[in-house]
Amino acid sequence: MKSSSSGGLVYSTDGGRMCPECRRPLAECACRTKSMPVGDGVVRVSRQTKGRGGKSVTLVKGLALDSAALALLAKQLRTACGSGGTVKDGVIEVQGDHCERIMSELKKHGHDAKRSGG
Numbered sequence: 278m279k280s281s282s283s284g285g286l287v288y289s290t291d292g293g294r295m296c297p298e299c300r301r302p303l304a305e306c307a308c309r310t311k312s313m314p315v316g317d318g319v320v321r322v323s324r325q326t327k328g329r330g331g332k333s334v335t336l337v338k339g340l341a342l343d344s345a346a347l348a349l350l351a352k353q354l355r356t357a358c359g360s361g362g363t364v365k366d367g368v369i370e371v372q373g374d375h376c377e378r379i380m381s382e383l384k385k386h387g388h389d390a391k392r393s394g395g
Contacts, residue, residue, distance in 0.1 A: 320383055322376050323394035334362075335376055337369035340388070350386065357382045 296306040321338045337354070340347060344364075351369045355362045358378055362371035371379060376392060383390040 318389065320388045320390045321393040322380050322383070322390055323392070324374050324376055325394075332372070333374045335371045335374060335379055337371070337379060337383070338367075338393075340367070340369070353386075354379055354382055 294303045295301065296303055296308060298308045299306060301307060318341070319339055321336075323336050323338070324333050325336055326333050335358075340350070342350065347364055347367065347369065351362060351364045351371075354369060354371055358371055358373065358375040360372045360375065362369065364370070380390045380392065
């Protein structure tokens with residue numbers, strides 16, 4: 278049996294997934310908590326069909342919330358619209374054309390929402 282020249286641990290599943298920047302477990306990641314998304318205070322609601330096979334998706338951009346609050350708001354918006362969706366890179370995507378319904382829900386939650394796009 279050969280000994281490794283570095284003598285360190287090669288692979289371990291003890292910590293689970295690791296952050297690529299700070300090399301800590303994702304639950305203890307220090308770099309993600311520092312990077313709060315910065316919004317201009319205006320939430321923009323738009324409809325998009327590009328690259329989605331002709332299907333429309335309602336996008337909500339400009340929310341200055343952390344990832345947990347953004348996921349909770351996305352869940353509430355999807356429930357109000359009765360459709361599916363996701364959160365990608367700080368943008369809430371709701372399947373279908375629900376711009377007006379989402380704008381009214383955002384105003385109920387205290388966000389200043391504007392319609393963007395055509």
